[in-house]
Amino acid sequence: xxxxxxxxxxxxxxxxxxxxxxxxxxxxxxxxxxxxxxxxxxxxxxxxxxxxxxxxxxxxxxxxxxxxxxxxxxxxxxxxxxxxxxxxxxxxxxxxxxxxxxxxxxxxxxxxxxxxxxxxxxxxxxxxxxxxxxxxxxxxxxxxxxxxxxxxxxxxxxxxxxxxxxxxxxxxxxxxxxxxxxxxxxxxxxxxxxxxxxxxx
Numbered sequence: 001x002x003x004x005x006x007x008x009x010x011x012x013x014x015x016x017x018x019x020x021x022x023x024x025x026x027x028x029x030x031x032x033x034x035x036x037x038x039x040x041x042x043x044x045x046x047x048x049x050x051x052x053x054x055x056x057x058x059x060x061x062x063x064x065x066x067x068x069x070x071x072x073x074x075x076x077x078x079x080x081x082x083x084x085x086x087x088x089x090x091x092x093x094x095x096x097x098x099x100x101x102x103x104x105x106x107x108x109x110x111x112x113x114x115x116x117x118x119x120x121x122x123x124x125x126x127x128x129x130x131x132x133x134x135x136x137x138x139x140x141x142x143x144x145x146x147x148x149x150x151x152x153x154x155x156x157x158x159x160x161x162x163x164x165x166x167x168x169x170x171x172x173x174x175x176x177x178x179x180x181x182x183x184x185x186x187x188x189x190x191x192x193x194x195x196x197x198x199x200x201x
Contacts, residue, residue: 014084030187
């Protein structure tokens, strides 16, 4: 796997799912192997704040789908996050996933383990919201910045943001947005480790 796509919205076929699908279509067109994980299709329990992971580097919650996601979060060389905005941040289901990355944060910062550090890792954020507020994407940018940091990625990443997108199916009616997202995915896929540069003749 080259790219892990994380869909953080509870709507299975919503606008943020369309964004991720189009981005990964471009990445795969560039030759990247991409896998997606949607909170809408999985059971992710909230962090209990118990602090156990600070001693072990592992979460004590064992009966949900984070058990399948942790190995992917710990090893993926490239990650793209796609989300809608609820009250100026990631929806609750997606925030639960991010909060559970505390176990990986603890490995890095509390236990000083370095196996998940990926200084060459690449991240990307896709986000959309219903309003046109100036600061609409400030909270989610900060949230994802420190999510990537917990995973051992650099805190800097590329992003695409779209305002005034709310109604079901609205993104599919935006060919300009879809083209931009596809092309971003194409460019992202070309950056995968081991990719051969395109030679123009």
